[in-house]
Amino acid sequence: MPELPEVETTRCGIEPYLLGQTITGVTVRQPRLRWEVPDSIQSLVGQTVQQLTRRGKYILLHTPAGVALIHLGMSGSLRIVDATMLPRKHDHFDLLLASGNIVRYHDPRRFGALLWTADPVQQHLLLRELGPEPLEAGFDGDYLFTQSRSRTVNVKAFIMNAHIVVGVGNIYACEALFLAGIDPRRVAGRISRERYLKLANSIREILTYAIERGGTTLRDFVREDGSPGYFQLELKVYGRADEPCRVCQTPIRHLTQGQRSTWFCPVCQH
Numbered sequence: 341m342p343e344l345p346e347v348e349t350t351r352c353g354i355e356p357y358l359l360g361q362t363i364t365g366v367t368v369r370q371p372r373l374r375w376e377v378p379d380s381i382q383s384l385v386g387q388t389v390q391q392l393t394r395r396g397k398y399i400l401l402h403t404p405a406g407v408a409l410i411h412l413g414m415s416g417s418l419r420i421v422d423a424t425m426l427p428r429k430h431d432h433f434d435l436l437l438a439s440g441n442i443v444r445y446h447d448p449r450r451f452g453a454l455l456w457t458a459d460p461v462q463q464h465l466l467l468r469e470l471g472p473e474p475l476e477a478g479f480d481g482d483y484l485f486t487q488s489r490s491r492t493v494n495v496k497a498f499i500m501n502a503h504i505v506v507g508v509g510n511i512y513a514c515e516a517l518f519l520a521g522i523d524p525r526r527v528a529g530r531i532s533r534e535r536y537l538k539l540a541n542s543i544r545e546i547l548t549y550a551i552e553r554g555g556t557t558l559r560d561f562v563r564e565d566g567s568p569g570y571f572q573l574e575l576k577v578y579g580r581a582d583e584p585c586r587v588c589q590t591p592i593r594h595l596t597q598g599q600r601s602t603w604f605c606p607v608c609q610h
C-alpha cells in the first residue's frame with residue numbers, strides 16, 4: 341500500500357512533467373473509484389498547473405480554477421506516458437498535457453480517488469481534520485507529548501492516528517518505535533516528554549530515509565513502466581518475527597494490536 345514516502349516519491353517524480361503545463365483533456369475510463377470521480381473534474385481542462393503539493397497521502401494539483409485531489413488508495417500508481425501509448429487494464433483515468441505526455445492512473449483495487457474542489461483545499465472535508473505533516477514545522481516531541489496527555493490508547497495506535505500526525509503507516513510506526521526504544525504496548529498518556537522527543541525524531545528519520553531511498557529509483561519510475569518507487573528498507577523489526585534483533589539478538593516478537601500486526605524487540609523496547 342502506498343504510504344507517505346511512496347506518495348512523496350510519486351509527487352516528485354511527476355512534478356517536472358506537470359509544472360507550468362496546460363491540461364488539454366481529462367479522460368475517465370472508470371469513474372467508480374473509492375468515491376465516484378465527479379463530472380466537475382473536467383474543470384481541469386484548459387487549466388495550467390501552478391503547483392503540485394502533498395497533504396498526508398493526497399497529491400494536490402493546483403490550478404487557477406481549483407485543485408484536483410489524487411489519492412493512490414491501496415494499489416494506485418501514477419505514471420507519465422506518451423500520448424500514443426494505449427491504456428492497459430485498470431488504467432482508470434488520464435490527464436492529457438499540452439506537451440503530449442499523459443499522466444495515467446493505474447489502480448487494480450480502485451480504492452484511490454480523483455476529486456475536484458474550487459474552494460480552499462485545506463478546508464476540504466478529507467483534509468481539514470488531518471494532523472500536522474511529520475516532516476514540517478508543528479510536529480515535534482512537545483507536540484506529541486501535549487497531544488498524548490490523558491490518552492489511554494497504546495502509543496503505536498496513537499502515532500498511527502491521522503488526526504494526531506499524518507503519514508505514519510504500520511511499517512514506519514513499528515520501525516520508529518524500535519528506533520526510539522519504546523514498547524508499542526505502552527499507554528500513550530504515560531510516556532514522558534523526553535521519550536516523545538526521541539520518538540518524533542525517529543519518525544522523521546525513518547520517513548526521510550524512506551523518501552530518499554524512493555528518490556533513488558525515480559528515474560526508472562518515470563521512464564519505464566512507472567511502477568511506484570518502492571524501496572527496500574533495511575527493516576529492523578517489521579515482518580521479522582522470531583528473527584534475531586539486529587542490536588541484541590533477542591528474537592523479534594509479533595503481536596496484533598487493533599487488527600494490525602506489530603513487531604518489536606522485547607529487550608531493546610520498553
Ligand SMILES: [Zn+2]
Pocket residue numbers: 585586587588589590605606607608609
Ligand atoms: Zn533488541
